[in-house]
Amino acid sequence: xxxxxxxxxxxxxxxGGATAGARPGTAxxxxxxxxxxxxxxxxxxxxxxxxxxxxxxxxxxxxRVPCSGRVNPQFIVRAFQKGADGxxxxxxxxxxxxxxxxxxxxxxxxxxxxxxLEYLGIDPRxxxxxxxxxxxxxKFADTVREMTEEVRALGPNRVMRDELWAAN
Amino acid sequence: MGGELKTASxxxxxxxxxxxxxxxxxxxxxxxxxxxRMFLGYGAGRTPLRVRPRHVLRPxxxxxxxxxxxxxxxxxxxxxxxxxxxxxxGVLVKACDLRAVKRLVADRRVExxxxxxxxxxxxxxxxxxxxxxxxxxxxxxxxxxEAGVRDGVLVVQxxxxxxxxxxEEYLLERCLHCExxxxxxxxxFVGPEVAPWPARPHDYAEVAEVAALGxxxxxxxxxxxxxxxxxxxxxxxxxxxxxxxxxxFDVWEPMWLPREVSVSEQYMFHFTRAFHVAGRCVDCGxxxxxxxxxxxxxxxxxxLQKEIAELFGVERPWEPQEKEPLAMYTPDDPDFH
Numbered sequence: 001x002x003x004x005x006x007x008x009x010x011x012x013x014x015x016g017g018a019t020a021g022a023r024p025g026t027a028x029x030x031x032x033x034x035x036x037x038x039x040x041x042x043x044x045x046x047x048x049x050x051x052x053x054x055x056x057x058x059x060x061x062x063x064r065v066p067c068s069g070r071v072n073p074q075f076i077v078r079a080f081q082k083g084a085d086g087x088x089x090x091x092x093x094x095x096x097x098x099x100x101x102x103x104x105x106x107x108x109x110x111x112x113x114x115x116x117l118e119y120l121g122i123d124p125r126x127x128x129x130x131x132x133x134x135x136x137x138x139k140f141a142d143t144v145r146e147m148t149e150e151v152r153a154l155g156p157n158r159v160m161r162d163e164l165w166a167a168n
Numbered sequence: 169m170g171g172e173l174k175t176a177s178x179x180x181x182x183x184x185x186x187x188x189x190x191x192x193x194x195x196x197x198x199x200x201x202x203x204x205r206m207f208l209g210y211g212a213g214r215t216p217l218r219v220r221p222r223h224v225l226r227p228x229x230x231x232x233x234x235x236x237x238x239x240x241x242x243x244x245x246x247x248x249x250x251x252x253x254x255x256x257x258g259v260l261v262k263a264c265d266l267r268a269v270k271r272l273v274a275d276r277r278v279e280x281x282x283x284x285x286x287x288x289x290x291x292x293x294x295x296x297x298x299x300x301x302x303x304x305x306x307x308x309x310x311x312x313x314e315a316g317v318r319d320g321v322l323v324v325q326x327x328x329x330x331x332x333x334x335x336e337e338y339l340l341e342r343c344l345h346c347e348x349x350x351x352x353x354x355x356x357f358v359g360p361e362v363a364p365w366p367a368r369p370h371d372y373a374e375v376a377e378v379a380a381l382g383x384x385x386x387x388x389x390x391x392x393x394x395x396x397x398x399x400x401x402x403x404x405x406x407x408x409x410x411x412x413x414x415x416x417f418d419v420w421e422p423m424w425l426p427r428e429v430s431v432s433e434q435y436m437f438h439f440t441r442a443f444h445v446a447g448r449c450v451d452c453g454x455x456x457x458x459x460x461x462x463x464x465x466x467x468x469x470x471x472l473q474k475e476i477a478e479l480f481g482v483e484r485p486w487e488p489q490e491k492e493p494l495a496m497y498t499p500d501d502p503d504f505h
Binding site for chain 2: 073077110114
């Protein structure tokens with residue numbers, strides 16, 4: 001495909017249901033979600049979900065970060081470029097940050113980033129920012145399940161994708 | 169716009185340009201008295217519609233300085249490299265340029281004491297690119313021979329005749345929003361004060377227009393805009409809020425911006441450029457003015473301004489804030505739901 005082809009064209013060219021496997025438009029297609037989880041709360045929350053044997057869809061790829069404040073908005077753009085259909089950023093509840101104030105800055109920054117991404121054409125439901133403590137394994141599982149349903153309904157992301165992922 | 173160009177009656181009589189020699193005299197005086205080691209102003213450009221920055225080092229060279237309605241470029245960013253040498257630099261600033269200097273001072277990239285701000289009242293500057301495009305559309309290969317302003321109307325003498333452009337048609341967009349054309353708190357003021365004109369409100373109408381599109385159309389719109397990007401970095405280089413010593417676009421490790429030119433990477437570039445100046449953009453519009461392919465960059469910057477104003481109650485987000493909106497927080501900031 002030509003490098004500068006707009007994603008609209010890519011969408012038209014995408015195989016619609018004819019191909020086997022996890023192609024978009026097939027029943028097997030599952031959203032890919034990148035989950036940035038802070039080390040101190042949300043990653044431990046995800047761990048708890050696992051040790052508690054809570055079931056949630058295997059759609060999320062967790063990336064551990066020291067603090068939700070570590071999540072540079074460029075990470076989010078990069079995730080969408082490289083094939084993510086949704087991005088989850090999870091941190092400690094405001095007031096509970098291991099570094100006292102990190103997540104307060106995250107909240108401001110990502111409020112703006114989320115609206116800005118929407119302005120650029122990314123559906124805001126594809127970027128979820130939420131607070132999950134180390135004891136909230138259930139909330140982690142619920143969040144992933146809800147987000148998976150939502151992103152599944154939205155279908156594969158087409159915006160910002162690089163060539164490799166454009167048709168996927 | 170488009171269609172017929174208006175032909176001016178009365179030819180070029182009474183068309184003036186500039187505020188006379190006062191500026192040159194002041195600059196020469198500052199240099200001769202040793203108050204500044206250099207004076208940054210404007211000199212004649214390659215067409216009568218354009219000027220170029222002029223670095224004056226000797227009093228006898230000050231005669232080449234001009235000040236007129238074509239002095240659109242901001243000289244603020246040139247102060248950065250001048251900081252590397254000892255001594256004080258004089259710089260000519262319009263009201264909009266002053267915001268840019270304040271930005272650089274607030275970011276501690278320029279020392280206020282090492283700059284002598286020479287303010288000038290500005291009647292609004294000409295968007296040379298827009299005028300040139302209008303002329304070229306009407307008469308291919310049109311050449312401008314002389315230009316000036318008469319009673320708020322731009323009069324341009326070209327090879328094929330004398331044309332005139334009403335204010336709304338030739339002014340830079342930022343001038344239409346200008347609230348006070350006279351820079352305040354400068355060290356020196358040259359020429360007369362200029363009476364303010366009714367300013368367009370900062371109502372973010374152009375942002376609302378894009379936001380009103382559906383998500384897919386919005387993405388398609390930005391695809392079209394970004395696909396033209398040449399990655400010349402002119403928007404970054406001219407921006408008074410973009411002054412990091414090491415820019416993320418220049419580092420190779422990690423490679424934030426791959427050198428590949430694809431729409432996908434253009435999103436990375438434009439998202440990052442706009443986001444890195446979010447809450448610090450002074451709304452000078454220089455990025456959009458210098459863009460060689462006409463990407464509406466201010467629609468990105470203004471969208472961020474609007475969001476910051478709405479989310480955090482910043483009333484005049486285009487002015488340097490006491491605390492940068494994205495470098496602070498309050499415990500009761502709006503949450504996600």
